[in-house]
Amino acid sequence: MKRGLKFLLFVLVAIGFAAVANANSLKDNPNYEVLKNFKPQGVTTSKCLMCHKRRDQGIVADWQHSKHAKAGVGCVDCHVVPKGYPTAFKKHPLRGKKWAVQIAVSSITCAKCHPEEVVQFMNSGHARAGSQWLAGNQSGHGYAMTKLSYNYEAMRGDNPSLNGHTGMAKGIDPALNVNQDNPALAANTVANNCIQCHGAVITLDKQGVPTPDVWPNDGMSSRYPDGGIGSCVACHSRHKFSAAAARQPGACANCHLGPDHPDIEIFDSSVHGHILATNPEDYDFSTGEQIPGKTLRGPTCFTCHMSGINGLKSTHNISTRLEWNLWAPKSFKRTKGNETAGWAWYESRKLSRGNPKAGNLDGPAAARATMKKVCATCHENTFIKNYFIRTDGQVTLYNQYNTIAVKMFKTLKSKGLIKSDLWSDPFFKLYYYAWHHEGRRMRQGAAMGSPDYSHWHGVFEVMQDIREMKDIYNYRLRLLKKYKDPKKVLLNEAPMSMAPHN
Ligand code: HEC
Ligand code: HEC
Ligand code: HEC
Ligand code: HEC
Ligand code: HEC
Ligand code: HEC
Ligand code: HEC
Ligand code: HEC
Numbered sequence: 001m002k003r004g005l006k007f008l009l010f011v012l013v014a015i016g017f018a019a020v021a022n023a024n025s026l027k028d029n030p031n032y033e034v035l036k037n038f039k040p041q042g043v044t045t046s047k048c049l050m051c052h053k054r055r056d057q058g059i060v061a062d063w064q065h066s067k068h069a070k071a072g073v074g075c076v077d078c079h080v081v082p083k084g085y086p087t088a089f090k091k092h093p094l095r096g097k098k099w100a101v102q103i104a105v106s107s108i109t110c111a112k113c114h115p116e117e118v119v120q121f122m123n124s125g126h127a128r129a130g131s132q133w134l135a136g137n138q139s140g141h142g143y144a145m146t147k148l149s150y151n152y153e154a155m156r157g158d159n160p161s162l163n164g165h166t167g168m169a170k171g172i173d174p175a176l177n178v179n180q181d182n183p184a185l186a187a188n189t190v191a192n193n194c195i196q197c198h199g200a201v202i203t204l205d206k207q208g209v210p211t212p213d214v215w216p217n218d219g220m221s222s223r224y225p226d227g228g229i230g231s232c233v234a235c236h237s238r239h240k241f242s243a244a245a246a247r248q249p250g251a252c253a254n255c256h257l258g259p260d261h262p263d264i265e266i267f268d269s270s271v272h273g274h275i276l277a278t279n280p281e282d283y284d285f286s287t288g289e290q291i292p293g294k295t296l297r298g299p300t301c302f303t304c305h306m307s308g309i310n311g312l313k314s315t316h317n318i319s320t321r322l323e324w325n326l327w328a329p330k331s332f333k334r335t336k337g338n339e340t341a342g343w344a345w346y347e348s349r350k351l352s353r354g355n356p357k358a359g360n361l362d363g364p365a366a367a368r369a370t371m372k373k374v375c376a377t378c379h380e381n382t383f384i385k386n387y388f389i390r391t392d393g394q395v396t397l398y399n400q401y402n403t404i405a406v407k408m409f410k411t412l413k414s415k416g417l418i419k420s421d422l423w424s425d426p427f428f429k430l431y432y433y434a435w436h437h438e439g440r441r442m443r444q445g446a447a448m449g450s451p452d453y454s455h456w457h458g459v460f461e462v463m464q465d466i467r468e469m470k471d472i473y474n475y476r477l478r479l480l481k482k483y484k485d486p487k488k489v490l491l492n493e494a495p496m497s498m499a500p501h502n
Contacts, residue, residue, distance in 0.1 A: 024343040029227040045074025062239040086225040089208040106228025120316035128341035128354030129220035130199030171420030197255040227346035247285040270449035272298040323368040329435040334359025394446035416486030426496035434465040
């Protein structure tokens with residue numbers, strides 16, 4: 001009885017928590033109301049055009065061809081803010097008593113007119129893209145990835161990085177830290193790489209002009225000084241802000257490609273990609289309506305992950321139809337509702353790793369049911385059911401390989417048999433490729449119908465990695481018996497050749 005009561009209490013508290021956790025509102029950010037209620041006096045877009053038509057022909061042309069221009073939404077609606085606003089550009093030639101121009105336009109500006117899209121975006125995995133790799137949780141692989149950019153590629157060494165991480169150079173061969181005293185180059189490397197897909201924390205100089213280490217960037221979830229998260233331009237581009245463009249697979253391909261998440265290559269080599277390439281005239285991207293035979297023949301990225309199809313609502317939350325997390329070292333079900341990273345930012349001004357279990361509010365089974373509904377527009381039940389049994393099987397198989405790899409890694413580590421400079425250690429490199437590159441290809445290839453990525457670029461290579469890892473593992477343990485000293489083992493190990501990983 002007591003246990004029953006406790007359980008009931010637990011359930012009630014859990015429900016309460018869930019309600020609070022999911023009740024995030026744009027109003028939590030005071031700047032939202034400030035912008036929404038702000039009506040700039042004495043300035044019109046035609047005034048901006050007087051100078052900018054000549055200065056910015058491309059920008060103005062794109063804007064003129066946008067739905068915004070047709071609806072009367074102009075430069076002023078997005079670029080004019082109250083004078084003291086966190087992103088105000090103080091030295092712009094034209095400014096009012098109560099208003100200023102902003103260069104860095106965050107999603108809080110879009111939220112004035114598109115609050116639903118912004119909230120959906122904030123609840124999605126896309127919203128953590130920036131914070132997740134920057135946040136300094138030392139236990140997660142996110143930290144290892146941050147280290148990769150700041151200390152191995154950029155060789156920023158022990159200098160506190162852009163984000164205040166310290167002590168990261170521990171274990172790196174000092175001879176390779178050649179750029180220790182050149183933090184400008186270190187920032188440059190990050191500016192050209194991670195942030196262009198993920199986003200960054202946007203910093204402004206005293207005049208309100210964004211700094212070159214972080215801007216411009218097209219990354220998915222930059223964090224702006226006004227608390228706005230996300231770059232809506234990532235799929236819509238500035239200044240056309242087109243929905244038709246965002247419906248094309250090309251809108252995702254800027255980031256979802258390459259050895260570690262080849263989603264565009266997977267799509268192009270799937271039957272769905274093949275029929276789009278063969279019959280592009282059967283597709284109409286100018287509308288969100290998904291009617292087979294009229295607006296499409298097969299699905300594209302947005303059809304499966306975002307579109308309003310077969311009774312589903314169109315959504316900017318690209319995580320709600322995902323049952324698994326397929327990018328993690330070991331896949332797990334998405335059991336925990338909405339993403340939190342973007343919402344946490346304004347309150348605490350702290351970066352958070354977010355919620356990699358974010359998916360469908362009603363849980364992983366509901367996520368799968370929605371994805372199946374997409375398929376059911378064009379395929380029958382048996383086809384869909386069997387397809388996902390195979391997909392899930394491939395994920396489970398991958399997880400088993402990962403278990404073997406983790407076990408070997410932990411044993412070697414506990415015996416001091418992993419080099420402190422991880423990226424000089426052949427075992428670690430194989431371990432990394434096996435989950436981050438090949439293991440993702442194996443899982444994502446199966447989920448999106450590309451046998452080549454599922455097999456030749458996927459499980460085949462994972463299987464090879466495991467064998468190579470096992471060789472190194474056995475060899476190191478044998479040498480340890482001989483030398484008794486792990487340092488000696490690592491010093492005496494011959495360089496290892498590695499299989500190609502792309
Ligand atoms: C009198 C001419 C003039 C008018 C009118 C004008 N601008 Fe400008 N604008 C400029 C000049 C010049 C610059 C470059 C300033 C600089 O780089 O210091 C500029 C820069 C900008 C920038 C920043 C570009 C960058 O990335 O450095 C934005 C955004 C901008 N203007 C928006 C507007 C908006 C919105 C309006 C209307 C409210 C407007 N401008 C009206 C002349 C003008
Ligand atoms: C629907 C909102 C919107 C409208 C309308 C709009 N802009 Fe922008 N603008 C943006 C966003 C978003 C960015 C990107 C900001 C960032 O990356 O931080 C931007 C960036 C810019 C930049 C800097 C980028 C560059 O290439 O130099 C300039 C200059 C600019 N806008 C000028 C204008 C002018 C002039 C107009 C009117 C013709 C205009 N904008 C209309 C949203 C808008
Ligand atoms: C002042 C209000 C306002 C602001 C601010 C605003 N928009 Fe819009 N937006 C509109 C209106 C009105 C439409 C046209 C709706 C229509 O024609 O159906 C529109 C349409 C759109 C569309 C659909 C275009 C298409 O091709 O169908 C996109 C995408 C869009 N806006 C993105 C943005 C983004 C991103 C921002 C912020 C950078 C933004 N908007 C800021 C009012 C606004
Ligand atoms: C500007 C780069 C960029 C573009 C463009 C982009 N994405 Fe992403 N996407 C990312 C990044 C970065 C992540 C990883 C977020 C994380 O987990 O930190 C991601 C994650 C995802 C995820 C997994 C989300 C999760 O919860 O784990 C899906 C699904 C996805 N994107 C689909 C799309 C689709 C569909 C499009 C095109 C309509 C698209 N993306 C366009 C960068 C991009
Ligand atoms: C070409 C665009 C691109 C670049 C460049 C890029 N990423 Fe990513 N990243 C993505 C996408 C897309 C995903 C989502 C993969 C998925 O959902 O399967 C992702 C996922 C991630 C994740 C979450 C999953 C994970 O791996 O833990 C982290 C952390 C991450 N990237 C860190 C980084 C860092 C650090 C850099 C720079 C060293 C970087 N990324 C460079 C596109 C990119
Ligand atoms: C991952 C790519 C992606 C990102 C990022 C993105 N959008 Fe969209 N957006 C789309 C797609 C695809 C559509 C078309 C959806 C449909 O037709 O169902 C769309 C449609 C829209 C529309 C038109 C909706 C309608 O009913 O006509 C608006 C408005 C919009 N987006 C605003 C935004 C805003 C604001 C942001 C930033 C928070 C944003 N988008 C970020 C891909 C994106
Ligand atoms: C036929 C429908 C379909 C199409 C088309 C499609 N996807 Fe997917 N996608 C899926 C399914 C199903 C999954 C796995 C869902 C799950 O975990 O249950 C998935 C998974 C993903 C993931 C992995 C998320 C994670 O957990 O790491 C990303 C990223 C992604 N898709 C992006 C894209 C992009 C980008 C495109 C276009 C180039 C695309 N998808 C085209 C159905 C599709
Ligand atoms: C808008 C219609 C449409 C949607 C939605 C759609 N498909 Fe397809 N699919 C097609 C067409 C058309 C073909 C090519 C004809 C065929 O092989 O049946 C195809 C082919 C396929 C194939 C290759 C055929 C084979 O025998 O292996 C697979 C697998 C597949 N689809 C799976 C899916 C899955 C899974 C989903 C949902 C996540 C989905 N499709 C959603 C239209 C669609």
